[in-house]
Amino acid sequence: MSFTKIMSFVAILVAAALYWSTTNVCRYNFAIEKKNNILNILTEEIDPSIGKANIYYYKELNCASVDWSFDYNRVIQNLETISVMVYQQLTTDIRGRSLE
Structure with a gap:
């Protein structure tokens, strides 16, 4: 995936x-x-x-x-923040060392 x-x-x-x-x-x-x-x-x-x-x-x-207003810039900023956090979780181990 x-x-x-x-x-x-x-x-x-x-x-x-x-x-x-x-x-x-x-x-x-x-x-x-x-x-x-x-x-x-x-x-x-x-x-x-x-x-x-x-x-x-x-x-x-x-x-x-x-x-309920839709703010495109806020959505993009939130998605960028979430994607960085998820990427960091997927690429580091529990001690904070890079898996690469």
Whole structure:
């Protein structure tokens, strides 16, 4: 197998993992919001003096602020960095000596 095919395969796996994790976090946030709304409706019917449930998100986990813009230069820079790291892993042993 050539190095290009291996790098392409790794890139596809990383992209799939990132997409999967992002959609699962957003789905989880949606489920929490749905349960929160149901809880607030039940609380209002039982006793309005109890108060309402609130949801707090970490800034990094808020799906409303996900930046889906595509920056070609950033992608190229990230691919270059990843390819250098993978090449170093493939061409050095555990002590850092070159295998060539």
